Amino acid sequence: MMTIEQQKSGTEALYAVGHYLLERGKYRDAAAILRTMVQVAPGDERGWLALGVCHEQVDQPEVAIEMYGTGSALCAPSARCDLARARLLRECGEDDLSAEAYEAAAQAAADDDELLDVIERERVQ
Amino acid sequence: MDVAATQRASSVHLGSAAAASPAPVPSNRGLLPAPKPEGMTPVAMDDMSGLFQMMADQRDVGASNEKVQINGDKQKRDMEMRKMFEAKRKEAAARSGRGLMGSLGKLVGDVAKNLVTLKPGRVFTGTAQNFKDMGASPKFWSDLTAGAALVAKVASAVIAAATVITGPGAAGGVAFAAAIISLVCMAEGELKILERCGVKGAAANGIRLGASAVTIAMGNGQALSNAASTASKGAQVGAKGAEAAAKTVSTAQKAIKITTETAKVLEPTAKSVQAGSDMAGAVHTRNIENHRADGEEHGFAKDAANRDLELHVQSSIEGMESLEKLLGLVQQTMAARSQTTLSLTAAIGGRA
Numbered sequence: 432m433m434t435i436e437q438q439k440s441g442t443e444a445l446y447a448v449g450h451y452l453l454e455r456g457k458y459r460d461a462a463a464i465l466r467t468m469v470q471v472a473p474g475d476e477r478g479w480l481a482l483g484v485c486h487e488q489v490d491q492p493e494v495a496i497e498m499y500g501t502g503s504a505l506c507a508p509s510a511r512c513d514l515a516r517a518r519l520l521r522e523c524g525e526d527d528l529s530a531e532a533y534e535a536a537a538q539a540a541a542d543d544d545e546l547l548d549v550i551e552r553e554r555v556q
Numbered sequence: 557m558d559v560a561a562t563q564r565a566s567s568v569h570l571g572s573a574a575a576a577s578p579a580p581v582p583s584n585r586g587l588l589p590a591p592k593p594e595g596m597t598p599v600a601m602d603d604m605s606g607l608f609q610m611m612a613d614q615r616d617v618g619a620s621n622e623k624v625q626i627n628g629d630k631q632k633r634d635m636e637m638r639k640m641f642e643a644k645r646k647e648a649a650a651r652s653g654r655g656l657m658g659s660l661g662k663l664v665g666d667v668a669k670n671l672v673t674l675k676p677g678r679v680f681t682g683t684a685q686n687f688k689d690m691g692a693s694p695k696f697w698s699d700l701t702a703g704a705a706l707v708a709k710v711a712s713a714v715i716a717a718a719t720v721i722t723g724p725g726a727a728g729g730v731a732f733a734a735a736i737i738s739l740v741c742m743a744e745g746e747l748k749i750l751e752r753c754g755v756k757g758a759a760a761n762g763i764r765l766g767a768s769a770v771t772i773a774m775g776n777g778q779a780l781s782n783a784a785s786t787a788s789k790g791a792q793v794g795a796k797g798a799e800a801a802a803k804t805v806s807t808a809q810k811a812i813k814i815t816t817e818t819a820k821v822l823e824p825t826a827k828s829v830q831a832g833s834d835m836a837g838a839v840h841t842r843n844i845e846n847h848r849a850d851g852e853e854h855g856f857a858k859d860a861a862n863r864d865l866e867l868h869v870q871s872s873i874e875g876m877e878s879l880e881k882l883l884g885l886v887q888q889t890m891a892a893r894s895q896t897t898l899s900l901t902a903a904i905g906g907r908a
Contacts, residue, residue, distance in 0.1 A: 480588055
């Protein structure tokens, strides 16, 4: 039986490696690592965020929306997932749904003034 | 006007009829938090970077051989050090097992193998008994076994009920299915899978997945009722009326069981987390031993420590390749299936 500390350490290792690969433009390798992370820690929004970014970088915005949406559902509340989804929806021309996502992000970010400020500025653009 | 000023001007939203194009959307990369160093040793964090840089270097350039200076006393000392580090390396290799991706590759490979051989009721090993009563719609089940990605589509409308039945495990089931979608789409380089779900403008499907899942109801009977209502409503909008609505409700009920079993499959993935920790530990060990080797100027000590790390790296690469190959079979099988179930799942999602 794995201890909680062991699982946390493993999850952090996965995110660190995935983040590193993503930052260096190795999106497919990063996605492989991050797919593991979202399965072992489905409640950790970072995995879904990073996996969505990978798909954005290989020009798959629809899949990225899927990842952000899943992260938003599983990690609720997740202001970052909602915000990422809102941005992409706007880029895809889904203004109404984007507005809903921005609203959800604003509600989720109620305790994060800095992030809330970003959300509020973007949603009125 | 200089370039910088021009760029600044173009990014300012003037708010007038003569305004320029809307402000560019910031990149979502900025939302990613930095990895937490306290979750790993700082040395291991640094070496994770070095680990993958080394992988890239070795792939591109090839390993280089270091020449070892040999003289009498140093040679004897080196031999002793080599024996010690070889013993340590074997110990570490025995402890680490498959490695991170090897563990995951085996897990998903086991599931994918059953999927591609299309053995209804045997996709999730050890649960054949539970699926004996699924004979009412064998075509649906045989279609569904063609791709685990469909679990996410179907489960999105019934996740409330699945949550009630399985508890937190349902999250793992959805995560598994989402990971399949990610892998298939990334490997394929196109959105064939989402397109085959009958979505024009696949963004709509993504919206539905996220939106449907948010309606997780924590009640009991109400959850199943809500899920059936959602499925029914979607079918009426996008499918063929009452008959389709009845089918989607039945499909939803089956999806509950499928999601439950999917969650059980995910338990072994915890082992891959242990393998990941082992990898980080091996990197950490390598770094320590390298530092010692630097201090003592023992080339063999460095080589032995690096070989230890290379074993983990190679295991990971092989595991990743195996995983990609096996799940590619899932995608091929999905592409060969009929559209019936895919149309139903699109309807369940409430897409017009």
